[in-house]
Amino acid sequence: MADLTRAQWRKSTRSSSNGGACVEVAGNLPGVVAVRDSKDPAGPALTFSPTAWRAFLAEVAARA
DSSP states (O other): OOOOOOOOOOOOOOOSSSSOEEEEEEEEEEEEEEETTTOOSSOOOEEOOHHHHHHHHHHHHHHH
């Protein structure tokens, strides 16, 4: 399990401030990209290798 205590979380610039369904991503940790629900910041987070995260983003972009 990755140590996320130093994670610097960020939301998409396309997220609204009305508390919508958003995710936050922390990409500042060595060897891991973490993702969490912005409505539950103390809740669980998913972690990915940077390679897996890039593959996920490429697949999302290809389907957009």
